Amino acid sequence: MIGKATRRVDGPKKVRGAAPYAADQAIEPTPYIGWIVEATIGKGRVVSIDTAAAEREPGVVRVLTHENTPKQIPYGETRDGSDADRFTMSHALLNGTEIRHPGQAVALVVAGTLEAARGAALLVKVTYETDDGRYVVTGEEPEDLLVVPDELDGGQEPDVVKGDIDAAMAEAAHTLDVEYTTPSQISAAMEPHATIAVWADGELTLYLSIQVIGWAITALANTFGLEKSQVRILSPFTGGGFGSKLGVHGDAVLASLAAMTLEHPVKVVQTRRSVFVNAPHRGSSIQRLRLAADAEGKLLGVGHDSRMPMASYGYEFAEPTAAGARASYETPALHTVHRVVKVDLPPIDSMRAPGEAIGSLALEGALDELAHDLGLDPLELRLRNLADREPQSGKPFASNDLRRCLEKGAEAFGWTDRPEPRQRDGRWWRGWGMAACTRVNMLMEGAARIRLDADGRARAELDMTDIGTGSYTILTQIAAEGLGLPLESVEVVLGDSRLPETAGSGGSFGAATAGGALKNATDNLCARLVELARDHGDSPLRGAEGEGRVAEGRVWIGDRSLGFDEVVGLVGGELSAEGSIAPGENSEKYAQYAYGAHFVTLRVDGVTGEVRLERALGAFSFGRVLNPITARSQLIGGMTYGIGGALTEALHVDPRSGAFPNRDFAEYHLAVQRDVPPLEVHMLGEPDEKCGALGSKGIGELGLCGIGGAIANAVFHATGVRVREMPITPDKVLAGLMAQGD
Amino acid sequence: MRPFEYVRAATVEDAVTGGDRFIAGGTNLVDLMKHGIERPERLVDVTRLELASIEEADGGGLRIGSQVTNSALANDARVRERYPVLSKALLSGATQQLRNKASTGGNFLQRTRCYYFYDTARRCNKREPGSGCDALDGFNRIHAILGASEHCIATHPSDMAVAMVALDAELLTRKSDGSTRRVKAEALHQLPGDTPHHEHVLEPGELITHVDLPPLPDGARHVYRKARDRASYAFALVSVAVVLVTDGDAITEARVALGGVAPKPWRAHRAEAALKGARVDRDVFRRAAEAELEDARGHGDNDFKIPLATRLIASALAEAAGLDAGDDR
Numbered sequence A: 001m002i003g004k005a006t007r008r009v010d011g012p013k014k015v016r017g018a019a020p021y022a023a024d025q026a027i028e029p030t031p032y033i034g035w036i037v038e039a040t041i042g043k044g045r046v047v048s049i050d051t052a053a054a055e056r057e058p059g060v061v062r063v064l065t066h067e068n069t070p071k072q073i074p075y076g077e078t079r080d081g082s083d084a085d086r087f088t089m090s091h092a093l094l095n096g097t098e099i100r101h102p103g104q105a106v107a108l109v110v111a112g113t114l115e116a117a118r119g120a121a122l123l124v125k126v127t128y129e130t131d132d133g134r135y136v137v138t139g140e141e142p143e144d145l146l147v148v149p150d151e152l153d154g155g156q157e158p159d160v161v162k163g164d165i166d167a168a169m170a171e172a173a174h175t176l177d178v179e180y181t182t183p184s185q186i187s188a189a190m191e192p193h194a195t196i197a198v199w200a201d202g203e204l205t206l207y208l209s210i211q212v213i214g215w216a217i218t219a220l221a222n223t224f225g226l227e228k229s230q231v232r233i234l235s236p237f238t239g240g241g242f243g244s245k246l247g248v249h250g251d252a253v254l255a256s257l258a259a260m261t262l263e264h265p266v267k268v269v270q271t272r273r274s275v276f277v278n279a280p281h282r283g284s285s286i287q288r289l290r291l292a293a294d295a296e297g298k299l300l301g302v303g304h305d306s307r308m309p310m311a312s313y314g315y316e317f318a319e320p321t322a323a324g325a326r327a328s329y330e331t332p333a334l335h336t337v338h339r340v341v342k343v344d345l346p347p348i349d350s351m352r353a354p355g356e357a358i359g360s361l362a363l364e365g366a367l368d369e370l371a372h373d374l375g376l377d378p379l380e381l382r383l384r385n386l387a388d389r390e391p392q393s394g395k396p397f398a399s400n401d402l403r404r405c406l407e408k409g410a411e412a413f414g415w416t417d418r419p420e421p422r423q424r425d426g427r428w429w430r431g432w433g434m435a436a437c438t439r440v441n442m443l444m445e446g447a448a449r450i451r452l453d454a455d456g457r458a459r460a461e462l463d464m465t466d467i468g469t470g471s472y473t474i475l476t477q478i479a480a481e482g483l484g485l486p487l488e489s490v491e492v493v494l495g496d497s498r499l500p501e502t503a504g505s506g507g508s509f510g511a512a513t514a515g516g517a518l519k520n521a522t523d524n525l526c527a528r529l530v531e532l533a534r535d536h537g538d539s540p541l542r543g544a545e546g547e548g549r550v551a552e553g554r555v556w557i558g559d560r561s562l563g564f565d566e567v568v569g570l571v572g573g574e575l576s577a578e579g580s581i582a583p584g585e586n587s588e589k590y591a592q593y594a595y596g597a598h599f600v601t602l603r604v605d606g607v608t609g610e611v612r613l614e615r616a617l618g619a620f621s622f623g624r625v626l627n628p629i630t631a632r633s634q635l636i637g638g639m640t641y642g643i644g645g646a647l648t649e650a651l652h653v654d655p656r657s658g659a660f661p662n663r664d665f666a667e668y669h670l671a672v673q674r675d676v677p678p679l680e681v682h683m684l685g686e687p688d689e690k691c692g693a694l695g696s697k698g699i700g701e702l703g704l705c706g707i708g709g710a711i712a713n714a715v716f717h718a719t720g721v722r723v724r725e726m727p728i729t730p731d732k733v734l735a736g737l738m739a740q741g742d
Numbered sequence B: 001m002r003p004f005e006y007v008r009a010a011t012v013e014d015a016v017t018g019g020d021r022f023i024a025g026g027t028n029l030v031d032l033m034k035h036g037i038e039r040p041e042r043l044v045d046v047t048r049l050e051l052a053s054i055e056e057a058d059g060g061g062l063r064i065g066s067q068v069t070n071s072a073l074a075n076d077a078r079v080r081e082r083y084p085v086l087s088k089a090l091l092s093g094a095t096q097q098l099r100n101k102a103s104t105g106g107n108f109l110q111r112t113r114c115y116y117f118y119d120t121a122r123r124c125n126k127r128e129p130g131s132g133c134d135a136l137d138g139f140n141r142i143h144a145i146l147g148a149s150e151h152c153i154a155t156h157p158s159d160m161a162v163a164m165v166a167l168d169a170e171l172l173t174r175k176s177d178g179s180t181r182r183v184k185a186e187a188l189h190q191l192p193g194d195t196p197h198h199e200h201v202l203e204p205g206e207l208i209t210h211v212d213l214p215p216l217p218d219g220a221r222h223v224y225r226k227a228r229d230r231a232s233y234a235f236a237l238v239s240v241a242v243v244l245v246t247d248g249d250a251i252t253e254a255r256v257a258l259g260g261v262a263p264k265p266w267r268a269h270r271a272e273a274a275l276k277g278a279r280v281d282r283d284v285f286r287r288a289a290e291a292e293l294e295d296a297r298g299h300g301d302n303d304f305k306i307p308l309a310t311r312l313i314a315s316a317l318a319e320a321a322g323l324d325a326g327d328d329r
Helices: A011-015 A052-056 A114-121 A165-171 A213-224 A250-262 A272-278 A323-327 A356-374 A378-383 A402-413 A471-483 A510-535 A564-570 A585-589 A628-647 A707-719 A730-739 B012-018 B029-034 B070-075 B077-082 B084-091 B096-101 B104-108 B160-166 B269-275 B282-292 B305-320
Strands: A032-038 A044-050 A060-064 A105-111 A125-130 A159-162 A174-182 A194-200 A203-208 A231-234 A266-269 A285-293 A299-311 A334-343 A423-425 A428-440 A446-453 A458-461 A490-493 A548-551 A554-557 A560-563 A574-581 A593-605 A611-621 A679-683 B005-008 B042-045 B054-056 B062-065 B170-174 B180-184 B207-213 B221-227 B238-247 B250-259
Touching: A032 A114, A032 A250, A032 A272, A044 A105, A052 A060, A052 A114, A060 A114, A060 A250, A105 A114, A105 A250, A165 A285, A165 A299, A174 A356, A194 A250, A203 A213, A203 A250, A213 A231, A213 A250, A250 A266, A250 A272, A285 A356, A299 A323, A299 A356, A323 A334, A323 A356, A323 A428, A356 A378, A356 A428, A356 A628, A356 A707, A378 A402, A378 A428, A402 A428, A402 A593, A402 A611, A402 A679, A428 A707, A446 A471, A446 A510, A446 A564, A458 A471, A471 A490, A471 A510, A510 A548, A510 A554, A510 A564, A510 A574, A554 A564, A560 A564, A564 A574, A593 A707, A611 A628, A611 A707, A628 A679, A628 A707, A707 A730, A730 B305, B012 B042, B012 B170, B012 B207, B054 B077, B062 B077, B070 B077, B070 B084, B070 B096, B070 B104, B077 B084, B084 B160, B084 B221, B084 B238, B104 B160, B104 B207, B160 B238, B160 B250, B221 B305, B238 B305, B250 B269, B250 B282, B250 B305, B269 B282, B282 B305
Parallel strands: A032 A266, A203 A231, A299 A334, A458 A490, A611 A679, B005 B042
Antiparallel strands: A032 A105, A044 A125, A060 A105, A159 A334, A174 A285, A194 A203, A194 A266, A285 A299, A423 A428, A428 A593, A446 A458, A446 A574, A548 A554, A554 A560, A593 A611, B054 B062, B062 B207, B170 B180, B170 B207, B221 B238, B238 B250
């Protein structure tokens, strides 16, 4: 079952519209609708707020503001003084007059209908006192504004320095010292952040669009001073998250606050424009890349330093921009330093492949520049510098398949047919590019339960989420394989905080963690079934000789067997077992990464500088493939995300107010169908038992890492123009073309 | 909710006497109403009027009803054959879903996509006359380089209207007093000056009923080129419509219009003057393009539009003249 191409078990429900996402849940009584009123300033405080006109509107129930809502635990703190992180701390809103960032909620208009709430929101009059805010990181900041984060996302050190990069740069035959920049980006999940909150009998129930249920429970308890047992979350389907739903945001907090205040269910669905400011985005980055190499292209030094914004309030978050540089290539001198500058922007947080997504773009671009300088095939440069041990730590790799990805990918693509640079075809320039891809593999703690009913049907229960990745499907496969049942005999129930706690979906750790816990549960259940068959007083197989095992949906002792229904019958109506998983010593002992290589061809309009991809191939290695269909979807989804990151996506910031001018999908340009050529995916990996019970590695983020570098490199190969400021929009290519007289 | 009256007109007469604001596809107006930017008291739905057909006109042109959808117009066999620049312009705009809803008349009257016009927390002279313009010193990558003023640098976002202007289209309108008039497509929109909230010459309650496309000289070559930030569903950074007639290598007629660069679909009269009587030649095309952009002014983030427009005009002319291969995107 595991590893077989299995169609999504929830697919029919989704295409029929029968999969209930948070805002779809039918709740009695019909929820009121809440509409968020956003601060129109960047930083400062509310001086007065006049809701009278809004409250007079027909259909309006209440306008909630800081003046008429119960006090919450202050933003960033906890109910009991315990430590909390950005996902579990209080996310209080309307809890005072302070405006921390542009677009922060200053009121929630609650009405019987969406139209009434939205219309009345236009009538809420707020006056502010405005403070000066800092909204952009320019690279010109003085030293005293540069903050050393306590740690980087994923727990890495902010600084990893070994050897002497300056000496390497001074002495090497070939050196490169360049700056790459990436803009702010938004996760852009298809389903906007949404919540229905119900407050009854001292219990807060949320139908919530979320990635990690456990963190959300803690955050809500910490926000409202509740016990965790008073909060229940139901999240059977989530329409994408990409990091932006790791934690709770304005919809969850405000819907809860309103439901508790009004003692009536309240629904808050963020609008697309609201998601840009009341949910997190990826910060911009300025990256300095230094490479030193000898005449043969052997790396003597790698420098990758990063400067990014960090929210000035409540929590620390810093991307491990140089994660790829620390993990990919052998070098005697490594200089990776991360600094952040505090800004007063909307929340800055994890977005798909924090670190590698933007860092690999710069690193792989710089390597291409070095290859060009050396007159070396960029593929060959990478092959000459692969690492035997993790460069930053010297630890052995659990497995390292980068060479195979590069070689097999190149072969499948026909890389050796790469033409000379600057091929002209009418008014188009044509080019080829490649890049490597490394993404950290993580395993978390998780638990699961498996039940067998009297008919011998299985039901897996865990608080895992399915954010569109295929959790339902792979967990069905894992349970079916573990019990020797057909897929149809297994039901998987997810997304309920009453079920055993997993780590949810994030950091590409979901499949290995939830799947590993479930495998452990089925193993435990199998052991129990054998024990009952052999030892139970009423068992027809009592005392039978031979090996005990579970296969084909039956319990075997030697060559005799019992049906599940018969074994369950021995103990009454039901049998269940729990299972768990936790990172073990292999997580400490071995450096764990998934790998890939990207190859692309594209054309550039020589008149306008527009770039159009023509072909993209990714060769990936990520341990055991749990399901080739859903795995491929993850990978091509990642590649598509990376195409947008390289060519089209930029969330602009007006430095005067911190406002995002292009906060809708007409002007924030995700890659659309026509920007994405047919994507070829090759899956090369073999099970890596050091990476967890299933031997799989995470792939939710892998496909995105590196493809932007391949695209930028192909633009250079096509035109001779090196764009280091992402995204590669026509204006930037055009400036380069004109500068070289094209 | 802000209440408004909605009435559905059965005849043109009903429509023009029924109110002073019309709604057709609503692809832009409804959005703006939700944001509180448009606040009509009363809307007259004109989608049921018998204005949804394309007819042959006397003298060899076409008469297009104002309620013909963008999809129907783009895919009409006569339009594709006789006015390919219009078909291509339409298909390069928006998405299939939007084109299925949007009307010919409404497309002319769609409003700017200026970020600061949409964000009611910012100053905008178009939205709140006299409040100021936050685009001028703000993020103005998508803004105008021609025809703008110190009060407004917003662009008109239409692709269709650019082709219409190049085709010398004329609008037929009906006013509430029953009178009709003809307005050249090029004369429909006004430059902002110090009244950027006055965007066009139509009076309140004046309805566009038809658009006339005059016949073109035999052998006219059509090109529509659009530079944009992604391959589909993006407004033009710069677009160019060209209708070119040559006799040997002599240019007998050249019409050029630009999108994405000005507060209105921009007829490139200076370029046309430079092309008049000239010979087909890349240098001629480049000089014509440069002449058009001579007074162009960037505002920082949109400075690139000046060379982009220059190059795109020259290239589109070269394509129309058969010097450059086309582009079948």
